[in-house]
Amino acid sequence: MDGGIDHLADERSKAEFDVDAMKLVWAGSRHAFDVSNRVSRLVATDPVFEKRNRAVMSRKELFKNTLKKSVHAWKIINELRLSDEEAIKLRSFMDQPGFLDLHWGMFVPAIKGQGTEEQQKKWLSLANKLQIIGCYAQTELGHGSNVQGLETTATFDPKTDQFIIHSPTQTSSKFWPGGLGKVSTHAVVYARLITNGKDHGVHGFIVQLRSLDDHSPLPGITVGDIGMKFGNGAYNSMDNGFLMFDHYRIPRDQMLMRLSKVTREGKYVASDVPRQLVYGTMVFVRQSIVSNASNALARAVCIATRYSAVRRQFGSQSGGIETQVIDYKTQQNRLFPLLASAYAFRFVGEWLKWLYTDVTQRLEASDFATLPEAHACTAGLKSMTTSATSDGIEECRKLCGGHGYLWCSGLPELFAVYVPACTYEGDNVVLQLQVARFLMKTVSQLSSGKVPSGTTAYMGKAKHLLQCSSGVQKGYFFTDTCRRFILVISICFLNYNVEHAAEDWLNPDMVLEAFEARALRMAVTCANNLSKFENQEQGFSELLAELVEAAIAHCQLIVVSK
Amino acid sequence: MDGGIDHLADERSKAEFDVDAMKLVWAGSRHAFDVSNRVSRLVATDPVFEKRNRAVMSRKELFKNTLKKSVHAWKIINELRLSDEEAIKLRSFMDQPGFLDLHWGMFVPAIKGQGTEEQQKKWLSLANKLQIIGCYAQTELGHGSNVQGLETTATFDPKTDQFIIHSPTQTSSKFWPGGLGKVSTHAVVYARLITNGKDHGVHGFIVQLRSLDDHSPLPGITVGDIGMKFGNGAYNSMDNGFLMFDHYRIPRDQMLMRLSKVTREGKYVASDVPRQLVYGTMVFVRQSIVSNASNALARAVCIATRYSAVRRQFGSQSGGIETQVIDYKTQQNRLFPLLASAYAFRFVGEWLKWLYTDVTQRLEASDFATLPEAHACTAGLKSMTTSATSDGIEECRKLCGGHGYLWCSGLPELFAVYVPACTYEGDNVVLQLQVARFLMKTVSQLSSGKVPSGTTAYMGKAKHLLQCSSGVQKGYFFTDTCRRFILVISICFLNYNVEHAAEDWLNPDMVLEAFEARALRMAVTCANNLSKFENQEQGFSELLAELVEAAIAHCQLIVVSK
């Protein structure tokens, strides 16, 4: 900005850590780093993957552009015989939401997790070759969070050995599934299973929606795109859709039957495969959401940090060069905690990968003991990291002043495409309430001598933690909020700018204990308040707000501890 | 959603206050309410003002649509001989940012405030009839917040009695002015005035940019649109532009000469009109920003509240009707404080109108005593209300679950169009630092016996406030954050949902005193820390972050007190 001085080179030369080593830490391993590097270059140098013109395209053009890119990516993956890991990277660097995200991310895993071996063989071989394209049709106009309230019905007709899929009300229309609006030929549809007049609750079914000849919707199917979403470009490259069934028939063997099945006679039979297996998939999906949070926040922070180093404003009385805005303490105070959070979310994401492996191995050995804790902790971390990332991207945008408001800064689109992560795969508030339920159960079991484990192990130190008045000021932690929390991780991780912080804050053990004490006290206070109610459910609803705060404190502790 | 039950009617019937009376309170007066009502109907029933198709338009179509609407509004205003008040309402209900916003909102006021009577006569008569269209060209690529750092030059050439306007560097390009990109024929351009080789700092000049015959840029002018901004529709209807001058000449009498002038000989002469007059305009502009904050937040809250009353999710064990999400305490905890804030910002906005009148009268009587305080308080309130409103709109969007992410919920576009209010008319952090400077000065004058007045009058009670340990828990207030603060106003205004709050919180005097004590203590702590530095400027930059917090606390107090 002022005669070609490269401020970034200047800032970079000042790094006090080994930048190459840090790159590997960020990537997770030398191998992951190499893959990432190689594939990113592949995408960056391929003109088909160009994104610069995305903002000026009409919706239709944008959608066609997604089709083109998806097909091109598919071609490259096959021609270069990319590994699964490489293919995933390629699609992520393509950086344009599209129908295949749901095909690979939800349709295929649903069949893997809930289909019998036979079903997997049949459908996965079609899906893996993209001979069919699938989406995940769960949410309805009337029900998102409350999956048990879905209204679509799948009624078994023993005469024809078929299920009749039907949308009995307007609110039962499927609404939101990505890839449904224009592309998908098939869907995993969630519907209430009804046999012999009995409602067995929500189950998954593989349903063909469009002709494989001319792509037109099959008779009995009404389907379309739900229209524009937040922002320009952003998630509008995705064809989120609506779907209604008018007594639409599918063969009986298209119910996903790994966990339970319907016999030729219409009898409902649970298999001996444990239901808990479904949670394994959830842990996997949420682990990848936490990694994505770290990626998205890192991108935003990278833009804002570089801009703050280049941008100069004020501070020159004598007409000389002005102050880099990164040198203002207010700018640092807003930016550095987000930088630290991006790293923290990275590390907790890596730990979640380990957790997924651990849970999977245990499930295979029919050990379900750690599942509730693993489930609560992934739900909570999904919620916490996506909320912090959404807010953080917008803060990064503001840190760039006027220029952050331009589409070409990259930040408006990043925000618009990222924020639904707070809503899909579980509304962030609803998820924290699940964590809270688990915490209340754990606290209530403390007195009966049950030893808490994993991320709740600290509760075993209840006596000590309830007594200790950690060197770090007590009141401070109790009225803590997310911003403050992030400041704390900032200090722990970056060890930056701490002249004004108490000595204790530099001692990780002390900080960890303070977070433990805080989380425990909040949980115990909630449990005590809860015990004053005769009706526990009523107590729970009265205390929702406090329960969410206690759950968040628990999740913050997990991030600090990993 | 469930068989046509009108949940809103049900909720509305439960109102415990006089809704019609509240409407008048919101509008400010019966007259304002009537005008608003009449003009809103005019706009709503006119097909030209239709906004439903805005999301699917290309940028060019959107821009043409703005031209059409603007011309149509102008026709109506003339044909129906609408008053100024009615015209302003009409443009605000049109609800589409456009070049005329800057013409009426910045170009005309700049000439009114800084032009001589003669200049006003000439230029305002053209501007008022839209025979010329003007914009406000201050910001450059390199300088936004630091106006004194602008680089464009206006060098007086005594030979021709002209100023030579020139852009000496790339960073001196004007960048951002609304209306500049495609439409404006003229601009008030801010440039460094140079006479006889001497730099007199930044001054305003009326500059013609485009031909009045064929609208092409005049020789020496390079001008264009800066491209897409945040979101879909939103602010993209505005032609924010860039502008470069190549030794472009304008007559001497196009310098705005009310406060200072350049004579035929090139002598720079300050007039006896006090410079402070400029601040009067600033108070006016910022007062309207605070009113707009209230409007924008109210729109978002209105959508989220209605949706929360209609939306039902969970809570029916027995298959009966589910719980309205507005009945969940978490939903209330997120929504009601925002509702309360919309009202609070309304009231403080009304008070700012009074302040503007007061300041104007004093200025006319050459009484500048209250100006610094009025200036600090409007700067701070602009910052605080726009930040809270931006965050609040996004929270409202999340409160609507998946449906809030659809463009047609109204919330994505409202957010995208609103957020730059945190940046324009003063970056919100930079503004709070101005407030902080003023507070530090006020504190330092306490010991010399100067009695603080207006919004700082509470500092006169310093002794009492520093001692009192208000019934409302001390620690709580000291580690307060914006969210908490909003909760407090929520309680003060709505008196809702306070079972768990200490009795004291229901006593407005007590709450006010707690806010006073908090603001004062934060200011005094900063002042004490500041006094430890030998170099005050260096101290100020070390303490920026704390200073901003103290300034925010002061602004929160103002909102609570009005």
Ligand SMILES: Cc1cc2nc3c(=O)[nH]c(=O)nc-3n(C[C@H](O)[C@H](O)[C@H](O)COP(=O)(O)OP(=O)(O)OC[C@H]3O[C@@H](n4cnc5c(N)ncnc54)[C@H](O)[C@@H]3O)c2cc1C
């Ligand atoms: C971009 C995007 C992509 C999507 N893709 C898919 C897809 O591919 N397939 C699919 O099936 N679905 C998809 N969805 C739908 C998504 O899963 C749902 O939107 C999500 O589950 C939230 O449900 P909801 O919208 O019904 O919100 P609601 O549950 O209606 O939430 C509304 C409000 O009520 C609150 N609330 C709800 N229940 C409670 C409670 N018990 N206690 C306290 N508060 C409560 C929430 O916190 C929220 O503030 C997608 C959504 C989006 C935005």
Ligand SMILES: Cc1cc2nc3c(=O)[nH]c(=O)nc-3n(C[C@H](O)[C@H](O)[C@H](O)COP(=O)(O)OP(=O)(O)OC[C@H]3O[C@@H](n4cnc5c(N)ncnc54)[C@H](O)[C@@H]3O)c2cc1C
């Ligand atoms: C939609 C929109 C419309 C606009 N319309 C117009 C218009 O019509 N006419 C016009 O002239 N301009 C216009 N502007 C420009 C606007 O006035 C500037 O963007 C604004 O003044 C902020 O300046 P900046 O962008 O240079 O931010 P910067 O000052 O560069 O801010 C960048 C970062 O540095 C920080 N920072 C800067 N200085 C300090 C400091 N001293 N201490 C601590 N932190 C600091 C800020 O907080 C911010 O985080 C518009 C801008 C937008 C976004």
